[in-house]
Amino acid sequence: MIPSDHFVRMYNELFKMLEEKGHSHLQNYWRRIASLQKTILGPYIEKDGLQGMYDYWEHIRIEENCDANLEITDDFFEFRMNKCPSLSKALDNDAGAFEYYCDHCAGWVKPVVEEYGYHYSSDIISRTLPVCVMRIYKDRKKAEEYNQTHTLPAKPY
Amino acid sequence: MRYKDTGEVHMDFHLATNETIEYVLTEYGQDFLKELFRRTAQNVYLDIYNGLRKGDSQKLLEHWSYYYTREKGDYIITEGLNEVCFHVTECPVVRHLKENKIPVNRAFYLQMELMNNAWSEDTPFNIETSVLSEGEYTMTIRRTPNDSQ
Numbered sequence: 001m002i003p004s005d006h007f008v009r010m011y012n013e014l015f016k017m018l019e020e021k022g023h024s025h026l027q028n029y030w031r032r033i034a035s036l037q038k039t040i041l042g043p044y045i046e047k048d049g050l051q052g053m054y055d056y057w058e059h060i061r062i063e064e065n066c067d068a069n070l071e072i073t074d075d076f077f078e079f080r081m082n083k084c085p086s087l088s089k090a091l092d093n094d095a096g097a098f099e100y101y102c103d104h105c106a107g108w109v110k111p112v113v114e115e116y117g118y119h120y121s122s123d124i125i126s127r128t129l130p131v132c133v134m135r136i137y138k139d140r141k142k143a144e145e146y147n148q149t150h151t152l153p154a155k156p157y
Numbered sequence: 158m159r160y161k162d163t164g165e166v167h168m169d170f171h172l173a174t175n176e177t178i179e180y181v182l183t184e185y186g187q188d189f190l191k192e193l194f195r196r197t198a199q200n201v202y203l204d205i206y207n208g209l210r211k212g213d214s215q216k217l218l219e220h221w222s223y224y225y226t227r228e229k230g231d232y233i234i235t236e237g238l239n240e241v242c243f244h245v246t247e248c249p250v251v252r253h254l255k256e257n258k259i260p261v262n263r264a265f266y267l268q269m270e271l272m273n274n275a276w277s278e279d280t281p282f283n284i285e286t287s288v289l290s291e292g293e294y295t296m297t298i299r300r301t302p303n304d305s306q
Contacts, residue, residue, distance in 0.1 A: 036176045
């Protein structure tokens with residue numbers, strides 16, 4: 001088996017192979033995983049909206065050993081990653097990290113939250129430091145305003 | 158061990174692996190999947206692969222033992238004269254998929270065979286993968302007959 005802890009390093013290789021075939025191949029794969037993600041994250045959003053997102057990512061913070069802070073306001077849910085275990089593993093990897101590794105996260109999450117009428121905004125900040133900020137807004141305009149503040153906006157599609 | 162994770166385990170990654178294997182097989186075919194697992198076995202697990210190339214299977218056994226234990230699988234290791242058999246009696250991946258009512262992918266066992274074949278490529282070992290029943294299988298590391306080490 002591929003240990004669950006090592007799925008990250010396996011799909012990091014898949015990202016490289018799909019990118020070699022063309023970026024649309026990578027995007028199609030992200031969409032496929034987004035569909036799976038919807039079956040897991042979707043019920044949380046359907047039940048409790050932003051609070052549901054908070055509950056889901058709090059569970060992720062614990063299970064994936066993330067050093068992260070979560071916040072919820074009237075406008076948005078924020079997941080602030082202080083040390084991302086996923087990028088950390090991709091970097092600590094004898095095969096080397098895929099150049100656009102971080103983009104997959106938005107690629108998997110953005111389509112799901114948008115299906116529920118929310119607006120995704122994420123600042124990757126750096127491709128070599130395991131920090132980032134993701135916000136999911138109720139209001140499109142506020143998400144777009146927040147996008148303007150980003151160092152490295154995530155644009156998976 | 159080159160990679161040795163600690164802390165919590167996010168078992169749902171197995172759902173994504175299961176989905177990924179199905180996707181890759183359907184969209185790109187078995188050769189593409191084979192190449193993916195070759196890169197994973199030989200490039201990601203470079204330390205294990207280098208050990209095997211030098212005639213040392215201990216790192217692979219340590220890797221299997223650590224991660225099957227970490228994910229609460231059950232296994233038995235038996236050693237023979239020129240072989241070591243890692244017998245998985247309860248696979249944690251199959252258990253997790255069943256708990257989530259997700260069918261085990263048609264290529265779940267193929268994945269292990271491809272990994273094991275890639276690990277044994279250009280080494281003095283053959284790694285035979287045999288499925289005994291759903292969630293039960295053996296992976297036997299055997300020195301090839303013409304290897305004198």
